[in-house]
Amino acid sequence: MTIHLPDDPARSDVLAAHPTLWVNSAYRPGAIEDETLPIRPEMVDEAQANWKRLAPLLETCFPELEATGGAIRSDLVELQALREVLGYAAPEFGRVFIKADSALPVAGSIKARGGVYEVFLFAEQLARKEGLLNPGDDIRRLAEADAKAFFSRYTIAVGSTGNLGLSVGIAARALGFKATVHMSSDAKAWKVERLTKLGVEVVQHEADYTIAVENARIVAERDPTIYFVDDEQSQHLFLGYSVAAYELAEQLKARGIVVDADHPLFLYLPCGIGGAPGGATYGAKKVFGNHVHCFFVEPVQSPCALVHLMSGSQELVSVYDVGLTNKTEADGMAVARMSAFVATVMRNMLAGVFTVADEDLLRWLLLAHETQDIRLEPSATASLAGPQFLVKHPQGRAFCENQGIQSYLTQATHIAWTTGGSFVPQEQFDAFLKQAAAL
Numbered sequence: 001m002t003i004h005l006p007d008d009p010a011r012s013d014v015l016a017a018h019p020t021l022w023v024n025s026a027y028r029p030g031a032i033e034d035e036t037l038p039i040r041p042e043m044v045d046e047a048q049a050n051w052k053r054l055a056p057l058l059e060t061c062f063p064e065l066e067a068t069g070g071a072i073r074s075d076l077v078e079l080q081a082l083r084e085v086l087g088y089a090a091p092e093f094g095r096v097f098i099k100a101d102s103a104l105p106v107a108g109s110i111k112a113r114g115g116v117y118e119v120f121l122f123a124e125q126l127a128r129k130e131g132l133l134n135p136g137d138d139i140r141r142l143a144e145a146d147a148k149a150f151f152s153r154y155t156i157a158v159g160s161t162g163n164l165g166l167s168v169g170i171a172a173r174a175l176g177f178k179a180t181v182h183m184s185s186d187a188k189a190w191k192v193e194r195l196t197k198l199g200v201e202v203v204q205h206e207a208d209y210t211i212a213v214e215n216a217r218i219v220a221e222r223d224p225t226i227y228f229v230d231d232e233q234s235q236h237l238f239l240g241y242s243v244a245a246y247e248l249a250e251q252l253k254a255r256g257i258v259v260d261a262d263h264p265l266f267l268y269l270p271c272g273i274g275g276a277p278g279g280a281t282y283g284a285k286k287v288f289g290n291h292v293h294c295f296f297v298e299p300v301q302s303p304c305a306l307v308h309l310m311s312g313s314q315e316l317v318s319v320y321d322v323g324l325t326n327k328t329e330a331d332g333m334a335v336a337r338m339s340a341f342v343a344t345v346m347r348n349m350l351a352g353v354f355t356v357a358d359e360d361l362l363r364w365l366l367l368a369h370e371t372q373d374i375r376l377e378p379s380a381t382a383s384l385a386g387p388q389f390l391v392k393h394p395q396g397r398a399f400c401e402n403q404g405i406q407s408y409l410t411q412a413t414h415i416a417w418t419t420g421g422s423f424v425p426q427e428q429f430d431a432f433l434k435q436a437a438a439l
C-alpha cells in the first residue's frame with residue numbers, strides 16, 4: 001500500500017526523514033470527555049486501586065520495593081547541568097525535568113508500569129477464579145510455594161522489541177509462571193540473554209515487531225493455558241501506565257509547582273506502539289485536564305503514530321506505506337505500525353509528534369551521562385528534544401499561539417519522560433558512549 005500524506009507543514013520533513021514537529025490539527029485539549037472512546041476516565045482510578053491492592057504481593061516478590069511499600073515509582077529530576085548543554089538555559093524554557101522511568105525498579109523501563117501490572121492482575125484474577133485466593137485472604141499468599149506450583153501450569157506470552165518482554169518475563173517468573181517472549185529482529189542481545197537466564201523461552205523472529213506480535217497471538221489462541229499480553233490491544237497495559245500521572249501530580253505538588261491556565265505543563269513521551277505514552281497521556285489528561293499538552297516522540301525512520309494520525313485514515317497506516325524503513329538504534333521505538341486502540345484514543349487527545357535522528361539520541365545519551373550521571377538507553381533520550389521543538393520550532397510557536405499560552409512559557413513546566421536505561425549492562429553502555437564520542 002502506498003499512502004499520500006495530506007498537505008501539512010511537516011510533511012516534506014517526515015518523508016525525507018528529517019527531524020520535525022507535527023502539530024495535530026484534530027487536537028482538542030478536553031478530548032478525554034468524549035464518550036465514544038473505548039475507555040473512561042474512571043478506569044484510571046480503578047487501575048490505581050488495583051495497584052494498591054497488589055502492592056503487598058509486589059513487595060514480597062521484589063525486595064527492592066520495600067522502601068515504597070510495593071509501589072513501582074520513579075523520581076522527578078530537574079535538569080541542571082544537562083539543561084545548559086542541551087541549550088535550555090534561557091528563561092523562555094521555563095522549568096525542565098525528567099521523569100526518570102529509566103531507573104524504575106523491577107524492569108528498568110517504563111514497561112514496569114504496564115507489563116508487571118498486567119501479569120500480576122492476571123495472576124490475582126486466575127487465583128480468585130480457581131479458588132486459590134478467597135475473599136479476605138492476604139494477597140501475599142500468591143507468593144507461596146503452592147501458588148507458584150499452580151501458576152507453573154500456565155504460560156504468559158508476549159511479543160516485544162525488548163523491554164516489554166523483559167518486564168513481562170520478570171513478573172511472570174517471579175510468580176512461577178512459564179513465560180515465552182517473541183522478540184523482533186531489533187531486540188538487543190543483552191535483553192535476550194537476561195530473559196534466558198530467568199528461565200524465559202525466547203523466540204527470535206527474523207521480522208519486525210508487528211510480525212513478532214502476530215506470531216505470538218496465533219500460538220496463544222490455540223492453547224487455553226497461554227495468557228497473551230497483547231501490546232496492540234491491551235487495556236490493562238494502557239491503564240497500568242496511566243496511573244503514573246497521579247505519581248507525577250504528587251511530585252509536582254511537593255515542589256510547589258502549579259499546573260493551571262497560566263502555568264502549562266508539557267509532556268514529551270517516546271512512542272513505539274503507543275501504549276506506554278498513550279497511557280501516560282490519558283492519565284495526565286484525567287489529572288491535569290486542559291492544562292497539560294502531550295507530545296509523542298519517534299525516530300525519523302519509525303514515526304508510526306505521526307504518519308498514521310497525520311494521514312487521518314481510519315485504516316492503520318504504517319511507516320513502510322510512506323517509504324520509510326523502520327531502521328533505528330532506538331529499539332524501544334522500532335515499531336512500524338501503531339496500536340489501533342491507542343490511535344483511536346489519541347486521535348483528538350494528542351497535541352503532536354516530533355521526530356529525532358539516531359545520531360542525536362547517542363549525543364544526548366552521552367550528555368546525560370556526563371552532566372548528571374543519568375543512564376539512558378537511546379529510546380529514552382528522545383524526549384529531551386521536546387522543549388526545543390515546542391519553544392523554537394515554527395510549528396511549536398504556532399501551537400503555543402493557537403492555544404493562547406505563548407506569553408506563559410516562562411512559567412511553564414516541561415517533562416521529558418526518560419523511558420529506559422538502568423538495566424543496560426555496562427559493556428553495552430560503554431559501547432553507546434564510544435559510538436557517541438565518535439560522532
Ligand SMILES: *Cc1c(COP(=O)(O)O)cnc(C)c1O
Pocket residue numbers: 109110111163164270271272273274275276277332333377379380419420421
Ligand atoms: C516500550 C518503550 C517505549 C515506547 O512504548 P510503547 O508502548 O511501545 O509505545 C519507549 N521507550 C522505551 C525505552 C521503551 O521500552
